[in-house]
Amino acid sequence: MYISRNTMKQKKLLEQDKRLFRTADLAVLWQITNKNTLLTTIKRYRQNRILYRVAQGVYSTIPLTRLNPFELGCAVAGPLAYISLESVLSQEGIINQQPNKITLIGKKNQEFEAGGHTFLCRYVNPTYLVNRDGIEDNGRQAVATTKRAVRDMLYLKPQYHFDRPIPKGWL
Numbered sequence: 001m002y003i004s005r006n007t008m009k010q011k012k013l014l015e016q017d018k019r020l021f022r023t024a025d026l027a028v029l030w031q032i033t034n035k036n037t038l039l040t041t042i043k044r045y046r047q048n049r050i051l052y053r054v055a056q057g058v059y060s061t062i063p064l065t066r067l068n069p070f071e072l073g074c075a076v077a078g079p080l081a082y083i084s085l086e087s088v089l090s091q092e093g094i095i096n097q098q099p100n101k102i103t104l105i106g107k108k109n110q111e112f113e114a115g116g117h118t119f120l121c122r123y124v125n126p127t128y129l130v131n132r133d134g135i136e137d138n139g140r141q142a143v144a145t146t147k148r149a150v151r152d153m154l155y156l157k158p159q160y161h162f163d164r165p166i167p168k169g170w171l
Contacts, residue, residue: 009041010050019140020075023057054114071141071164072114073102073132077121079131081106082142084121088149089162096163103151105129105144122156 009030014019016029023038032038043057045051051059055076058113060067070083101111106121107129113119129132144152147170153160154171 013050016061017139019061019067020054020071021051021059021061023059026059038064055112064150067099067115068141069102069115069117070143072117073104073119073121074141076112077104077106077110077119078108081121082135082137084139084144084149084152085156088144088146089153092146092149092165094146094150094162094166124152124155128155 002098012029017026021029023042026042027033027038030041032040032041042051046053046059052062052063054060054064055073058075064072066116070087073083074081080096081104083102084100084105086095086097087103087104089095090098101118101120104119104121105124108121108124109123110121112121113120132142134145134151135142136145137143150162150166153162
């Protein structure tokens with residue numbers, strides 16, 4: 001029985017635990033070295049709704065509306081990005097105001113939309129970014145603990161006012 005290369009590529013893609021892929025990930029997965037071949041394959045997979053475009057160079061194997069917004073934001077913002085700041089602080093009751101954007105820490109300042117959500121990524125020094133202490137990462141999304149989110153906020157805005165008192169050991 002003959003199995004086409006496209007069928008093998010599709011099977012390989014859909015067997016992955018991941019749902020979000022960068023162009024480079026797909027090149028490695030499919031063992032494609034020619035950029036034009038890779039982009040043509042991605043284009044065909046998008047036309048057949050096997051892949052969905054998330055952002056430039058980022059694709060999903062499921063429709064964006066079915067993805068967790070935190071997972072989506074982390075994928076677009078980059079490999080070391082994580083959810084923090086107002087998004088975590090409001091969930092934990094440290095601040096009362098609900099943010100109108102999902103806030104992340106990453107390697108560049110950017111605002112973007114994906115899957116019907118608006119994201120705001122704030123830059124921090126790469127030395128601070130690679131310190132993963134206080135970040136819970138399940139492989140699909142990374143989220144700061146409350147303590148880390150407080151420290152992130154104070155790193156970016158030293159005079160920030162929190163609505164609830166912060167335990168002394170956190171600062």
